[in-house]
Amino acid sequence: MSKIDENINFKPPSGFDIEFLPAEKRLEQYLIDTMRNVFEQYGYTPIETPAVERLEVLQAKGNQGDNIIYSISPIVSEDGDKDSDRRGLKFDQTVPLAAYIARHLNDLSFPFARYQMDMVFRGERAKKGRYRQFRQCDIDVVGRGKLSLLYDAQIPAIIAQIFDAINIGKYLIRINNRKVLTGFFSAIAITPEQIRTCLKVVDMLDKIGEAKVKLELEKQGVSGSQAEQIIGFTKIKGDNNAVLEQLAQVSQALGNPTDFEQGISELREVINGVIALGVPTDKYCIDLAIARGLEYYTGTVYETTLIGYESLGSICSGGRYEELVGIFVGEKMPGVGISIGLTRLLRQLMDAKVLKPLAPSPAQVMVLNLNPEFMNTYLQVSQTLRQAGINVLTSFESRPIGKQFQQADKLGIPLCVIIGEAEVKSKTCNLKNLKTGIQKAIALDDLVAEILAEIALKH
Amino acid sequence: MSKIDENINFKPPSGFDIEFLPAEKRLEQYLIDTMRNVFEQYGYTPIETPAVERLEVLQAKGNQGDNIIYSISPIVSEDGDKDSDRRGLKFDQTVPLAAYIARHLNDLSFPFARYQMDMVFRGERAKKGRYRQFRQCDIDVVGRGKLSLLYDAQIPAIIAQIFDAINIGKYLIRINNRKVLTGFFSAIAITPEQIRTCLKVVDMLDKIGEAKVKLELEKQGVSGSQAEQIIGFTKIKGDNNAVLEQLAQVSQALGNPTDFEQGISELREVINGVIALGVPTDKYCIDLAIARGLEYYTGTVYETTLIGYESLGSICSGGRYEELVGIFVGEKMPGVGISIGLTRLLRQLMDAKVLKPLAPSPAQVMVLNLNPEFMNTYLQVSQTLRQAGINVLTSFESRPIGKQFQQADKLGIPLCVIIGEAEVKSKTCNLKNLKTGIQKAIALDDLVAEILAEIALKH
Structure with a gap:
């Protein structure tokens, strides 16, 4: 038998080289099974949404996703397919969750705790380690009107149980609360317009370091002394009690501003829950430098660092949001969740020899x-x-x-x-x-x- | 909180309404786990290929898929994305398997037995029960140069084990061999040009009945007496020994033509293997009316009927092929496999109350x-x-x-x-x-x- 055509390039398109060898795929499957198992132990139920949604749904949060959305259309146009060019591939699991909740509102029970581990698609410029298709594993719990902070406290317990089960080595779950940051920013007279960008700049502390963060803050019109206060604030360290104690002192010195107090109170409640859930104290800490880049977080935020592999960045992140999944329903639906970009993480962990592929065959x-x-x-x-x-x-x-x-x-x-x-x-x-x-x-x-x-x- | 925009249509696009409620998704997950478990008991290993392949790969078997292929392109065009319009979404698991084998030829061990249970996309005209995205669960085992017929014999054992495990009720796995049909057609002077279309017409016996099949055959230039011989042949019934015995007699009457004899011999070897594997005799039979519509099958073919739900059509089908997965490598790579269109099947089985959704929550x-x-x-x-x-x-x-x-x-x-x-x-x-x-x-x-x-x- 001869080849169909010598010239066919059978490699995956650029950015879609995501497929694993059998031994690697079996490791991925093991991680997926482990995560499922833990998610289900906490009562999260699986869902899966279509890869394809209407563009108006994908763009509902504003056009922020436009530069990464792929549209799909038949290569041979067909009369019956009127949706052509008005559909796109989903780029995250959050907008589809909002659509899913709107589509099945009366069939779901709230708080609705779901996990989802299918593929998302991003038409980003291809570069090493960045994929245009990847498995995004998300859990979120969504309430109608309100949602207990104890759901926020469960998240570090879930992360710890997963990473312990897969034997990934030492890691640290870093917890903060957006209101602690924004409350402090307000209290030192950062204007509401500056707060958003200040959060994004603080989020870069790990990557670009103090000096550049200070410069960036000043570019945003923040004064030198304000920038120093912000950087000093993010450096408050110690065990959880010590940090909460210092926050209380800072708040008192600033006249106990409402937003700041609210943030501290939420952070304290979450930490107390994490303690009650028995998460070992060396697995998590309060880190006031954690801000998260995404705009929609409004309370608790999380990042997870693999000790000794800090250059990988956060391997599991998330937080609480108020104004996200209710957008199609028109109700307040606060949620809290985390996300793991499994395809990239697994490739990185195998490259770093943190995880080893399983046997190529499941046969014993x-x-x-x-x-x-x-x-x-x-x-x-x-x-x-x-x-x-x-x-x-x-x-x-x-x-x-x-x-x-x-x-x-x-x-x-x-x-x-x-x-x-x-x-x-x-x-x-x-x-x-x-x-x-x-x-x-x-x-x-x-x-x-x-x-x-x-x-x-x-x- | 108010809706972002009252006019947003948050329903899935036409043909993509594939998402399940949690209780249904948990049932799907249970079926997937059951299938995985059985596939792995027979040494099949998991793989997953990207949803997106180069168009030249998707079209490699000729342009037969053109009317169902979706291309993808960024909604905002980007300089770096040179592959635009030369990529498409995969429409089956077979062409991607051929590409996967070519991409990893030296890393795989042959015979290569794999299962794959991810999503495929087909830009077909939307109608009830036909989806444009669905989960296609395939197993195939592929050899280099040759492949034992015992792999064909294992397939009914695998199908039976799965359907027994999920308690689907009574079913019948119907087995045939393309060479038995084509060998017989040749022997009664059907021309090589007519054989292909004759197979397709015979494949429609279940759907359109004898009278229409006869008419269709005659339209293809087959004589009335030939058409009657073909229909009579497909009606040979009895237990496996009786059918094989009658085939031997027909062959003798026709002068033991080589192709026909080859088909009978293969069919006998497969049936003997199925017996040795202990598959209960009421779960399978030889059915000479099974032809399968797809052109690439060359030997054993399978269909599975759910007793009492014959209108669902075959719920698990497949066969052996010689010239399919070697196309990018340029080697003879015979394979045998089966396919289950899970999304559609599950929806049908739930609608027919054959399977009931699980509890919405995994919590006990x-x-x-x-x-x-x-x-x-x-x-x-x-x-x-x-x-x-x-x-x-x-x-x-x-x-x-x-x-x-x-x-x-x-x-x-x-x-x-x-x-x-x-x-x-x-x-x-x-x-x-x-x-x-x-x-x-x-x-x-x-x-x-x-x-x-x-x-x-x-x-």
């Missing part, structure tokens, strides 16, 4: 083919193992036994079942563990128990 | 909020349960207890933990089973064991 056992005459035995043994929940690859090809071991090894299959003429007669088999090299003769009747024991030993 | 327990003063206890009890792997929704809102029971009921949460002042003092709680109405007083120390027992009872 390979039943070798020593002689095609015994194939019925091989098939029956394979089915018996499968009925016990064991993943089995039966070797159908007639290949030298050495080649079959090689294949099992290449696929990461730890156990091989070897049945030749003598074994068929005696209703036994040889079970070889490719990792230890140990081979045992076993009665076929004992094979399931023996394999289950070998698999359990691995953990 | 709701910890009620009787008094916010005891919230720390509620949080700690919730965490203890979660550490035992139990899914818990903690009630944060201060609502009357009746409302909280109502919410648990609406979310399908079977158990409620009730802790008031007396219980806090005595370190006990009340555990109420909403299904039985039975409420028990339990020491907090015994709560995990009691709940695990209650959950186990459900199964």
